[in-house]
Amino acid sequence: NFKLIKNPIIQSLLVTLSLLVGYSLLGSFNALKSSGGFNQWQGNIIRLQKYAYQKHSQQTTVLVGSSLTANIPIDLTDKHIINLGLNGGCTQTGLEAVLRQDPKPKLLLVEINDTISRKVDKQVIESNYNPVLHPFRRYFPSFKEEYKPSTQIILKFDELRHKFKKTPQPLEQQNDGKKTDSQQLSGEHNSLGDKLISQLIQNNSKPLS
Secondary structure, three states, X not given: OHHHHOOHHHHHHHHHHHHHHHHHHHHHOOOOOOOOOOOHHHHHHHHHHHHHHXXXXXXXXXXXXXXXXXXXXXXXXXXXXXXXXXXXXXXHHHHHHHHOOOOOOOEEEEOOOHHHHOOOOHHHHHHHOOOOHHHHHHHOHHHOHHHOHHHHHHHHHHHHHHHHOOOOOOHHHHOOOOXXXXXXXXXXXXXXXXHHHHHHHHHHOOOOO
């Protein structure tokens, strides 16, 4: 047994397993930040994986569609609503994800436009429901797209970049606090426009029940 442990291959496997378990514990204690993705494709993967690997109530409402659905502001939806709209994707891919998931939602809202004629993105679906990777993703956060070590490293660097990034000096300070006539006029127009937009939003916003 001692000779077996000294085997380099066995040692490598033990170290790898220890790192996976340690990384998973960090995820269990919410020490890892969830990433929304650094591009359109990764964002869609993360959205579908969250739907596949989280427990859902039978009272859940699911939205499926393209970027039109994906861009619905989150503050206009309730907690029990899951948005499976895919940027650059289509309704069919979201429907396929719902078909493979249990329990089925109480209500399914389907976006119907020209994108509904697009075919299912089989590569994304098969990867998401891969029978070999499925249990690993369920118990080891490092196998999920949003918690990949490479993603976490990029998030950390991004935080540091914003932290040490110098804030540019406001134009008002550069002009010794004196605004030009064009700046004053632009500010008045912006203020009026903001008020009109705010009033329109208030009058027309109807949260999804």
